[in-house]
Amino acid sequence: MATLGNLMSLPGAVAAFEFRASGELLGYEIRPDTPLNSEELELLSFMCAANMSLCSMQSRGWEKITGMGGFSPVREFTLIGFDWSVVVSCAQREAQRAAGQEALAPYQGVVLANTGAAYEASFAALERG
Amino acid sequence: MIKRLLALDGVVAVCRFRDDGSLMEGYGGHIDSGQMSALARVAHEYRRMLQGHTDQFSMFSDRRGWTPPRGWLVRGDTRSLCGVAGVVCIFDNDDSNFDRILTEMLEVAHW
Amino acid sequence: MSIVADLMSRPGVLAAGEYAFRGDRFSYRGALSEEHARMASIMCRATTMGVVMEGRMADNAKPGSRLARTRGWAVRCPEYTVCVVANVFCFASNAPGVVDGVLALMRKTLADTDMELV
Numbered sequence: 001m002a003t004l005g006n007l008m009s010l011p012g013a014v015a016a017f018e019f020r021a022s023g024e025l026l027g028y029e030i031r032p033d034t035p036l037n038s039e040e041l042e043l044l045s046f047m048c049a050a051n052m053s054l055c056s057m058q059s060r061g062w063e064k065i066t067g068m069g070g071f072s073p074v075r076e077f078t079l080i081g082f083d084w085s086v087v088v089s090c091a092q093r094e095a096q097r098a099a100g101q102e103a104l105a106p107y108q109g110v111v112l113a114n115t116g117a118a119y120e121a122s123f124a125a126l127e128r129g
Numbered sequence: 130m131i132k133r134l135l136a137l138d139g140v141v142a143v144c145r146f147r148d149d150g151s152l153m154e155g156y157g158g159h160i161d162s163g164q165m166s167a168l169a170r171v172a173h174e175y176r177r178m179l180q181g182h183t184d185q186f187s188m189f190s191d192r193r194g195w196t197p198p199r200g201w202l203v204r205g206d207t208r209s210l211c212g213v214a215g216v217v218c219i220f221d222n223d224d225s226n227f228d229r230i231l232t233e234m235l236e237v238a239h240w
Numbered sequence: 241m242s243i244v245a246d247l248m249s250r251p252g253v254l255a256a257g258e259y260a261f262r263g264d265r266f267s268y269r270g271a272l273s274e275e276h277a278r279m280a281s282i283m284c285r286a287t288t289m290g291v292v293m294e295g296r297m298a299d300n301a302k303p304g305s306r307l308a309r310t311r312g313w314a315v316r317c318p319e320y321t322v323c324v325v326a327n328v329f330c331f332a333s334n335a336p337g338v339v340d341g342v343l344a345l346m347r348k349t350l351a352d353t354d355m356e357l358v
Binding site: 077 | 280287302343
Binding site for chain 1: 182185186188189190
């Protein structure tokens, strides 16, 4: 699983955080001089946890109705804001679930400045075991 | 007529909002007009979100009976928020009977 | 050229379309049936509505934060990524470089869309 320090080294990263599937913020790092705080990260965690769940519902329903594969399970959800984006991942968690593990990793996320944001590098970093 | 909800035990505020989320009427002792407008806006947006989610649930499950949703309840630590159509109310959990509140909400919301 | 045509001209893009923020209208191009495109537009509209409204609610909870100004979202699946900015959706493959290019184009082209319309 990526460390918060690793995630902070991604291009454009201004914050990295971990949270439970329920949205509870577990840990975070924020780049100094970034106008973000833990309170906002916790709001983001709740929002992203909710959307991860909704997208899981959609991807399962979509596969069932269309017969198309390749959508479930969801790996990452990304929110594109005006100045920032946030990428959150449940890929590690899904891999652990598929392997039958009982204790599941938390979700991880990274906040990126839109200028210079590298989404695919973020997906890859969050999925790396 | 939504004012009569305030007569039920535990209900502290009630308001009705338009289809664009603007406040039509609101009642409640300790809530100012700005807070009442915010309540209307949140309830309106929550209703639209829930409608979107239940539409998808119906689409995927191919089961009738869920949509359009008639209402919603978010039960907090000591207070709850309940919305039916264009009406939303706030009530204290300990002093209220939700079954009665919901029955009344279902009735007044469609007037 | 329209944003949908621009997206469809990129390698790795399976389908792209536009939906009305309110109402059921949609249009699309690409490898989806009409019915599946209709479903995709319903799903994308609902999620866009959700993230925009959640942003507004977050702004109520924490006024002055910039969380409220949501422009779009993306969901990364095992083989495909669904990218949505404003009222445009795009189904893209996960091949290297595809999603970064799609999101950059969508963010640039749709930067001025009024999200208050959601």
